Amino acid sequence: MSASWVEVLAWVAERLNGERIEWMLVGSAATALHGVGVVPGDIDIAVRDAVDVERAAAVLPTPEGPLGEVDDPADWVSTAVEPVLRFEHAGERWTFGKWMIGGVKVELAHIDAPDVAGLMLETRSPLVWLEREAVDCRGQRVPTVPIEVQLATMVARQQDARLQATIADLDSAAVNGTLLRRAISDRRVEAPALKVPESVRRLLDGGRARTD
Template sequence: MDGGWSDALRELAVRLAGTEVEWMLIGSAATALRGAAIEPGDIDVAVSTAAGVRTAATALPSRTARSSPTDPLWFSSVAEPTLTFDDPGGARWTFGRWTLAGFRVELAHIDSPATDLLVETPAGAVWSERSVLDWNGAQIPVVPVEVQLATMIFRDQADRLQATLTAVDPISLDVGLLTRAVAGRETEGVTLQVPDVLRRLLTARP
């Protein structure tokens, strides 16, 4: 696990270790860190507070040239290290994007009305459930895999779901967390088509 995203994650962990930023790896990099055969396109990081994103920006290498905030390839700059904006769902983002070891790294704090739901990105319930993986001597806080599985099912990411279930023994999953994560996604008005191997776990729960 050398080069590319892993080098970027290593540099990120070192830079954030000198701050008080509470962060958590999410997205494809968190799944790859667990051994899934997935090649991340970038590194996505959730931060527990908006102030934490701004603090992280002081430890990360912002560009000197300023990007337009409307540019989809906007990057953090010295003049504008973070963006704050509202999405159509009513959530407020504090966001930054950097390049580490030649790889794109994105940090975000998302204030959402549904903070009590166990979902992957908005600030709220997921923070009390995050785990820490020992990765080459570095302690990497990661989103629970059960929460990621619910996200993959919700987004119909069949290939990513299969790669994750190949890397992670379903028997090792926390059924309580998986149940809460599936329920959290179903509040968005979609009944999840849970794979049989996970459905059996959920229905067998006492």
């Protein structure tokens, strides 16, 4: 039987924290850890430095390998022989690792994206690291992308169902309106025609602009 994603996240967090790796939970697992009723399909983690993907391979269950020919890149997993994949996509340089832990897919990535370095974007921007929030997961500290930045991602990707589920579970009074406004504004740099749903506009109008 597969372990729950929460158990796997806590296990991974203990190891990454023990190695003092700078990391941040992103994607659907981050949304769920913020208390939203979504079930993550995997665990997505951003790391601050490319070398930390290889450092993670030393403390995660990395097979000795090699695994032989892999016909589909989606089937690739990190091994001791090849702990990371390095590739370019849309002008961005990726250092990527993938593990199956307790039946849960765990992906780590460092993305070097100089064109968006000054924008508040989930995963790809250095700025978002300054806004990380520490969330507890079974006694382990999990640095997590802010939900406000995730809301902007959902708007940009037109993930309407996930967006509405997230807003329904949020305490609107706790939303950082300043951060949400910045994240949406920065998404518009890439997509000037971005349309903001009325539900998000209400958050912007009523969100508390925290200064802490």
